[in-house]
Amino acid sequence: MSYLLALDQGTSSSRAIVFERSGRIVAMAQQEFAQHFPQPGWVEHDALEIWQSQRATAQAALRQADLRAADIAAVGITNQRETTVLWDRQTGQPLHRAIVWQDRRTEPFCAQLRAQDLTPMVRAKTGLLIDPYFSGTKLKWLLDHIPGARARAERGELAFGTIDSWLIWNLTGGAVHATDVSNASRTLLFDVQRNRWDEELLALMEIPPALLPEVRPSSGDFGRVMAAHLGGEIAIGGVAGDQQAALFGQACFQPGMAKNTYGTGCFMLMHTGRQFQTSANGLINTSAAQTTASPEFALEGSVFVGGAVVQWLRDGLQIIPNSGAVQSLAESVPDAGGVMFVPAFTGLGAPYWRAEARGAILGLSRGSTQAHIARAAIESIAFQSAALLQAMSRDAHAAGSAPLQELRVDGGACVNDLLMQFQADLLGIAVVRPRVIETTALGAAYLAGLSCGVYAGLDELSAQWQAERRFEPSGNRAQAAERMAAWEHAVRQVTAA
Ligand SMILES: Nc1ncnc2c1ncn2[C@@H]1O[C@H](COP(=O)(O)OP(=O)(O)O)[C@@H](O)[C@H]1O
């Protein structure tokens, strides 16, 4: 009865993982689903496909583990954040495809808000910047563009949710419409210090409050999965946005501890305890997963295209058969041969915040090959992450905190040793990969396990964390600084317009 089932609904795939109490993975099932790109800069998902793939992987993981619902102590949910779903409370049908976090369609409205000098107010309440990344303007777009939607929303007929809420709603058969603080903190509608939806922000985005889910701590009661889905009822005991879940799964509970997740995007988070610390260097402040009703925070840097650049090499350029093949192709040359890849496919996130920028491959010469482009693509993931760490270090220094000693890493692309070594070389600190790299799912399992008594407290979880490999920095700092300068020069070229 002490197994935990984590549902990890990511941007590229839905995954379900069964964990033992020790954090060991017993079974895992995964399904990729379709990405829709209706216009340049737009990204959509089919919310029903998300739900069906998530349900199917949960069933498959249980089957694989040869376990029944009664063997699972609790379910934890973690999810791609900000992605916005609007559905009919009566039929459970979405009114539109989900607008994905990477989608930039609301930039004109965001620009209007920024021009009205609303950034300081928004930042003080939400910890965020005004950017299409966050859910609020996406929800406004849906209400503005779906005929009759706003009136129906006002009558209480519709529900809004990020992917966690959408999954909870479906898992509980429409009995629970809730989210957790870490997901709510990504909407641009939530006051993170007071832990509640904010009337002024709701009015600004013209969002009827009747649409909103109830906000709960990340560990606790989120209802029960209906027996029809997994063969028996199971309590949903933990919910968190995937990046806050990964911070939790990496046992970064103390202020100053940080992790970087290399998934579709890259997300570096540093726990700042109960301290709401705004960034002077292009980072955002976000709610960390909360096990109690008290707010806890993290500084975050979000890179929009991380591992997705490898997907593009696979699907767009078609120079590799699968993501794993990128390492050998990149290693077949000693360096990128002067090629610099800025993968601003959907603009640039932190610390640049340039929604309008688009990607570029620079420095091509007659001798450039697929391998140089692949290597430059891998390096671009590390360059973007290094820019985040630089910003975070400046913020930490300004707050009087000690510099970061090491960076814990996780996510699908952290299996790439070439990337991890290049990352350590650029950062000048050790990059540490844990035994369980599925830390996002592990964090959700931990949150669920805490709420149902499988774990007594955080110390137990800290003790479970184990390193698999440390990548120590090689090369000298002058060389790393030169490389970063070349990267920043390339960024200036794509943002110069
Ligand atoms: N060996 C590898 N080297 C670099 N990137 C990889 C490798 N394997 C997978 N990836 C990338 O990792 C991403 C998937 O990571 P994952 O953590 O599953 O993402 P998400 O949670 O966003 O769905 C994909 O973008 C994929 O291209």
Ligand SMILES: O=P(O)(O)OC[C@H](O)CO
């Ligand atoms: O699906 P991932 O792992 O790339 O994470 C997406 C983030 O939650 C977006 O903010």
